[in-house]
Amino acid sequence: MKSGYLYVLIHPSDPALYKVGMTTRHPEERLVEHNTKYSEYAGQIVKETGQKWELKTYIAVPDTNWAETVFWGATGFGNIPYRRGIEVERMEWKCVQAGLEAVKSAGVRRPPKQLPDYVYAYTASVKKRLEGRGITLIGHVKSRISGRNNFQCSNGHVWRTIPNNVAEGEGCPQCGMGQRTPEEIRQAAKSGVLFLLTHPDQPGLVKIGLTYRTLEECDAESNWDGWQVHRYRNVDEPVLAESLIWELLGHPLPNDREPISIDLHIAEQAFRDLHGRLVSEIASAEKAKE
Known part of the structure; x- marks a missing residue:
């Protein structure tokens, strides 16, 4: 987020022609560039007409990118012009005014609502079980067993079902793409079982x-x-999981994984805490990817 200005330029050759931009410098500096850099679309107009852009107005804003997004959203033009490769738009002044009024009250962008760690963990788990199956998960998984998510196979079929069904081997209901047995899924995902073992003797x-x-x-x-x-x-x-359990036990991984002397209650608590630590670690890794 950078503070700066949102500015509006007009051109003598066409009263309906506007150049709207954002800058972290003073708009007068950008005006000079628009009138001299012929490589830009605005500069080409100057070169072709022999007339220079004029600064109509500008607004100081705390978040330049957000201000530009708000401006174009309020004008009725759905996209910011430069996304179509054009810096200049022909429009009525009332559209420009609507955009300026919206910018004045826009403030700064609100950060997106953070998803719970377990959602990241569930999503990562399902995606891992979809690898190599020609099935794509759409969206985040909020519950593996009670919620529903959309899936799409590589043949273009889209369906909605309980995520755990697909994670355990169910394929596309229309073409069968990605169908696997639970054993095939387990082996491909390299999932495992962590044990806490005791000996009566x-x-x-x-x-x-x-x-x-x-x-x-x-x-x-x-x-x-x-x-x-x-x-x-x-x-x-x-x-x-194995790395975290030894961390929770406060004990280094022993050679050949031989037994260790530790209070059973401490070991039990470590196993209870393991799930939360796993979810947190997996979520952190997934957030970093995003």
């Missing part, structure tokens, strides 16, 4: 386990060596 010790298999697969293989699952959490970002 080793009180006072806990073990943190991470696997890219399902809990059912681990149980079927009986690969726990007497360790039992005390708590677990499905995670879309296993590496980040």
